[in-house]
Amino acid sequence: GAGVSQTPSNKVTEKGKYVELRCDPISGHTALYWYRQSLGQGPEFLIYFQGTGAADDSGLPNDRFFAVRPEGSVSTLKIQRTERGDSAVYLCASSRDRGWTDTQYFGPGTRLTVL
Amino acid sequence: AQSVTQLGSHVSVSEGALVLLRCNYSSSVPPYLFWYVQYPNQGLQLLLKYTSAATLVKGINGFEAEFKKSETSFHLTKPSAHMSDAAEYFCAVSSSGGGADGLTFGKGTHLIIQP
Numbered sequence: 001g002a003g004v005s006q007t008p009s010n011k012v013t014e015k016g017k018y019v020e021l022r023c024d025p026i027s028g029h030t031a032l033y034w035y036r037q038s039l040g041q042g043p044e045f046l047i048y049f050q051g052t053g054a055a056d057d058s059g060l061p062n063d064r065f066f067a068v069r070p071e072g073s074v075s076t077l078k079i080q081r082t083e084r085g086d087s088a089v090y091l092c093a094s095s096r097d098r099g100w101t102d103t104q105y106f107g108p109g110t111r112l113t114v115l
Numbered sequence: 116a117q118s119v120t121q122l123g124s125h126v127s128v129s130e131g132a133l134v135l136l137r138c139n140y141s142s143s144v145p146p147y148l149f150w151y152v153q154y155p156n157q158g159l160q161l162l163l164k165y166t167s168a169a170t171l172v173k174g175i176n177g178f179e180a181e182f183k184k185s186e187t188s189f190h191l192t193k194p195s196a197h198m199s200d201a202a203e204y205f206c207a208v209s210s211s212g213g214g215a216d217g218l219t220f221g222k223g224t225h226l227i228i229q230p
Contacts, residue, residue, distance in 0.1 A: 003158070035218075035220075040222070040223075041222055041223070042119075042207075042222050043205070045218060045219065047217075048217050056216060056217065103161050104161075105161075106159040106160070108156065108158045109158065
């Protein structure tokens with residue numbers, strides 16, 4: 001079946017604006033993860049959903065970042081009052097369920113540029 | 116707390132030569148370890164993972180890695196490099212098998228294959 005998809009693939013915005021990034025997980029995957037990858041760095045964990053609820057949001061850098069998954073499928077990462085330091089590739093991953101050894105499958109990412 | 120150190124941000128090998136990408140980890144609990152590959156403009160793809168079964172793990176595309184607890188290492192190897200192996204490689208650690216929490220990634224190693 002189809003893999004994890006993310007839209008848009010690229011987003012350019014101005015400092016102070018609000019942005020939404022969307023993730024469509026693999027069909028039937030109940031776990032969903034958001035990561036942020038800055039230039040020259042490895043992905044950094046942001047938040048993990050099990051179903052509709054955020055099981056771990058310890059990686060969100062501050063209260064400008066928020067994510068939702070209202071129906072347990074599609075997720076939206078929301079960033080308020082964007083700053084230039086938010087520029088990065090935002091990656092989404094999903095896994096089948098909360099199995100101990102389930103694999104996380106990653107999407108291609110959304111490249112966010114804050115001018 | 117967990118962390119991963121990848122030695123060498125860039126590794127260059129000749130086509131047909133041995134590939135060795137180094138990864139050392141730090142974890143306060145028994146770790147689960149992963150290697151992911153990222154091709155340009157593509158999502159991260161799982162190469163292999165260690166989940167406390169066999170210490171020598173075989174993955175896709177001829178790669179393998181060996182978990183050495185005494186050395187806290189999980190180095191990635193391939194006997195003979197191919198041009199198509201040129202990519203960014205990330206080592207990651209988790210306190211679960213990958214399906215129940217976020218992964219902690221290293222900074223990545225860019226593998227260059229010389230013809």
